[in-house]
Amino acid sequence: MIRFGLLGCGRIVARGLIPGITGSTTAELTALASERPGVAEEWARTHGAKKFYTSYEEVLADPEIDAVYVPTTGDTHAKWTIAAAEAKKHVLCEKPLALDVAQAEEMAAACRQHGVILQEAFMWRHHPRIKQSLKMVQEGDIGPLRLIVASFSFDIDRSDWRLRPERGGGAMWDVGCYGVNAARLFAGAEPTDILANAHWADTGVDMTMQMALRFPSDVLANIDCSFEAPFRCRLELVGEKGRIVLEEAFLPTEKSVIHVERGTDTGGLAERGLQAVSVPAQDQYVAQVEDFCASIRAGKLLAPGEDGVANMRVLEAALNDARSRR
Incomplete structure (x- = not known):
């Protein structure tokens, strides 16, 4: 023990x-x-x-x-x-x-x-749903990966310490880091290009941020995070032959599933739909x-x-890029 x-x-x-x-x-x-x-x-x-x-x-x-x-x-x-x-x-x-x-x-x-x-x-990496989704991507279940779309937001109390820059505050550090972590995990590489824009709080931290990452093999990622928006926690993995959607991506419920769409039909939503693939239940902290x-x-x-060092490199580069556009 x-x-x-x-x-x-x-x-x-x-x-x-x-x-x-x-x-x-x-x-x-x-x-x-x-x-x-x-x-x-x-x-x-x-x-x-x-x-x-x-x-x-x-x-x-x-x-x-x-x-x-x-x-x-x-x-x-x-x-x-x-x-x-x-x-x-x-x-x-x-x-x-x-x-x-x-x-x-x-x-x-x-x-x-x-x-x-x-x-x-990053507890979310260890959940059975993530491990199974990663295996599906690696085995080509949705074809070659092309897009990764991650969103994580919630409205924060304006007196929260996470709005203080000297304590490491900001939406990107707190929740945008999940999207970056997810993009790196599923792309299986480090980004070669990083572009970011943000809306800033009076304290100097980012309240909302958008990041665009390009990975080798032309995998593209769109990541957004916010401290001033409704709760959103979603990850979509888009391949040439289908897509995987994870709702409550970083905060899975007890009965979380993997939503999979195979094929590229352009029919209406009623004709398409997503297949729900069940995964073993497990507390992600356990x-x-x-x-x-x-x-x-x-x-x-x-x-x-x-160890988190590689993730920090991407986050710091994104923050510096957003600041340069402020």
Whole structure:
């Protein structure tokens, strides 16, 4: 069993990682830490953690901890990831990995130097629906891939910390990163061209962003994200012989399916339709934890996990391009 220590007690911890760990057969919730007085102790009792701490340093100093989860704000990811690596703890770090590529590279280098695994916490990659969809694309089920269309948006409270640039705020960092991650995964390559435009908040972060990516073999991706639009979470993979549509792409429900259309008929919607392909039900956080633990046991990062540095390169390039057009 991989013994986990969690560096924080926030929403994503309660909603995602704690159920992911406790629902896994390969991990154990060993310790919780919070810098807010009394919170870690209360959460430890509620969720069954063996230990609780009032500082993150105490978790890193605990010899019984094998791996840590870093859910803190983006401006502290590098600090705690590097400290965890120096303490010989494997790191599952929340997205986006860092504030910029330089930080991400420093984090990855520290983990390599100290022989620990670094995985960016893109839980959606590990769901059975994504693995099955990727296999279908790779096996040519919809013909050669031509278009990837990803949308992720929701309306955000204007006092939210994610509108503060110094803390790593912005729609692209928070939700646009999913679309970029999806495009890279299904294209199976890194983009050769990146173009981006945005609508900006008064604080200086992007509220809405559109990104256009070109990949080798002329696979094109259109990605949009927003903090000022209705909830949308969709991924479409378009090939020369059909398409795959994933609703709630990054937040699958218990009964999620793969919608597939085969052929290129131009009949009306009533004549076409999408076939629903069922997939095994699994909590994507459980799947993420189990894949992460498998990488720890293997001594190397296994697919579909990745350290996040390549994703950061695309995000930074897109942000710089959008800023140049502001």
